[in-house]
Amino acid sequence: MQLPAPFDYERATSVDHAIQLLDRLGSGARIVAGGHSLLPMMKLRLVNVEYLIDINDLHRELGYVRVEPARIRIGAMTRHRELLDSPELRRSLPIFHDAERAIADPLVRNRGTIGGALCQADPSEDLSAVCTTLDASCVIRGPGGERVVTMAEFYRGPYETAVGAAEILTEIRIPLRPNGSSAFEKVGRRAGDWPIVSCGVAVWLDGAVITDARVGLAAVGPNTTGIPTVSRALRGRPPSEELFAEAGAIAAACCTPVDDQRGSAGYKRHLAAELTRRALRRAVARLDGRES
Amino acid sequence: MQVTMTVNGAEATGEIEARLLLVHFLRDHLSLTGTHWGCDTSNCGACAVWLDGEPVKSCTVLAAMAAGHEVRTVEGLERFGELDAVQRGFMECHGLQCGFCTPGMLMTARALLDRNPSPSEQEIREAISGQTCRCTGYATIVRSVQWAAAEEAGTRTSIVDDGAP
Numbered sequence: 001m002q003l004p005a006p007f008d009y010e011r012a013t014s015v016d017h018a019i020q021l022l023d024r025l026g027s028g029a030r031i032v033a034g035g036h037s038l039l040p041m042m043k044l045r046l047v048n049v050e051y052l053i054d055i056n057d058l059h060r061e062l063g064y065v066r067v068e069p070a071r072i073r074i075g076a077m078t079r080h081r082e083l084l085d086s087p088e089l090r091r092s093l094p095i096f097h098d099a100e101r102a103i104a105d106p107l108v109r110n111r112g113t114i115g116g117a118l119c120q121a122d123p124s125e126d127l128s129a130v131c132t133t134l135d136a137s138c139v140i141r142g143p144g145g146e147r148v149v150t151m152a153e154f155y156r157g158p159y160e161t162a163v164g165a166a167e168i169l170t171e172i173r174i175p176l177r178p179n180g181s182s183a184f185e186k187v188g189r190r191a192g193d194w195p196i197v198s199c200g201v202a203v204w205l206d207g208a209v210i211t212d213a214r215v216g217l218a219a220v221g222p223n224t225t226g227i228p229t230v231s232r233a234l235r236g237r238p239p240s241e242e243l244f245a246e247a248g249a250i251a252a253a254c255c256t257p258v259d260d261q262r263g264s265a266g267y268k269r270h271l272a273a274e275l276t277r278r279a280l281r282r283a284v285a286r287l288d289g290r291e292s
Numbered sequence: 293m294q295v296t297m298t299v300n301g302a303e304a305t306g307e308i309e310a311r312l313l314l315v316h317f318l319r320d321h322l323s324l325t326g327t328h329w330g331c332d333t334s335n336c337g338a339c340a341v342w343l344d345g346e347p348v349k350s351c352t353v354l355a356a357m358a359a360g361h362e363v364r365t366v367e368g369l370e371r372f373g374e375l376d377a378v379q380r381g382f383m384e385c386h387g388l389q390c391g392f393c394t395p396g397m398l399m400t401a402r403a404l405l406d407r408n409p410s411p412s413e414q415e416i417r418e419a420i421s422g423q424t425c426r427c428t429g430y431a432t433i434v435r436s437v438q439w440a441a442a443e444e445a446g447t448r449t450s451i452v453d454d455g456a457p
Contacts, residue, residue, distance in 0.1 A: 002332045003311050003312070004311045040333055106419055107348055107349050110348050111349075
């Protein structure tokens with residue numbers, strides 16, 4: 001029987017209560033949301049905790065997708081399945097629907113949360129690539145109040161984030177700009193697996209010219225990787241297959257994959273190029289109305 | 293610690309360690325051994341049960357996390373001595389061989405049909421995509437769910453199983 005090492009269980013009833021518990025219980029305390037990353041790591045003794053603070057009751061407070069004119073706010077306890085099923089999100093940011101279809105499986109998606117996924121900070125995590133692509137910011141609350149950090153500030157390295165000892169991620173904010181669309185592409189070894197490489201793209205057009213584009217890659221660096229060089233190469237140019245291939249080549253050159261059991265560094269670079277190309281193609285097709 | 297939850301409509305209480313997983317609480321404390329314990333890594337789905345109406349993998353949920361919530365297991369599918377349509381579908385269409393994955397498959401199938409009474413083959417395959425069957429090749433499981441959907445819609449004309457896997 002694979003059980004985690006012993007710990008004490010606490011259940012938070014509000015965000016403030018969770019912060020109080022973290023503050024009181026100290027560094028041995030850890031928050032559990034959906035638990036589908038943390039509990040397997042606890043079973044393997046990769047993570048040991050003295051106190052586990054269950055925040056699933058906070059779904060009432062932090063489970064939401066709120067569309068505002070210039071941004072979308074997603075509560076940290078929003079489950080994968082809710083992101084997959086949200087028609088507003090699919091309309092405004094189809095990248096989420098693309099990504100969620102390929103994250104784990106329906107049963108895991110019933111439990112896992114966006115906040116848990118981001119706080120896990122796994123370099124291969126798909127939603128992290130989505131949020132990096134979309135230039136999201138993260139709202140972190142602690143005893144001293146609330147602060148907002150960019151995705152680049154949020155990640156400190158593999159499995160490390162800017163969320164401090166007595167702090168909790170409460171919300172993800174994604175800016176909305178007109179005339180844009182997005183897409184996500186992933187290659188894994190089998191359905192529901194972690195990606196060998198996955199790639200998010202967001203693109204904005206003014207008539208026939210790309211005004212801005214963003215690319216975010218997972219599994220090719222210590223954290224998910226934004227590729228600003230691609231954005232510079234795409235701005236001001238009309239979309240074309242040649243341009244997408246050029247962007248793919250830049251993405252492959254700018255990432256830092258390593259050999260592991262999922263594939264060689266060379267294969268991952270190939271995927272970074274190819275998936276960047278495919279995601280750009282699909283996002284632009286959506287803007288043209290050629291694809292939903 | 294003490295936990296109390298609703299399991300198949302009845303209140304269940306137990307004195308447990310906080311680290312106990314829901315699958316072991318169901319099997320070892322409540323003797324509900326219909327829920328199977330498989331890979332222990334949230335891959336195989338043999339341990340699927342409903343938590344507040346949604347199928348989840350009970351090897352990756354603490355019993356403590358289920359306290360105060362509603363759990364439904366394969367034992368809760370039968371009503372008034374009559375098997376659920378998905379259970380009958382698995383019998384009619386050879387939806388199982390060794391039976392190890394069956395409880396999880398049944399719980400996921402029931403949840404799917406509650407949300408979507410006439411799923412396409414693709415939708416059925418997606419719904420069970422987090423579960424592993426090593427016997428049937430999935431073809432007869434898909435047919436079993438289709439049988440149940442047709443049975444509940446009153447459109448079943450004949451047994452769909454042609455005997456082939």
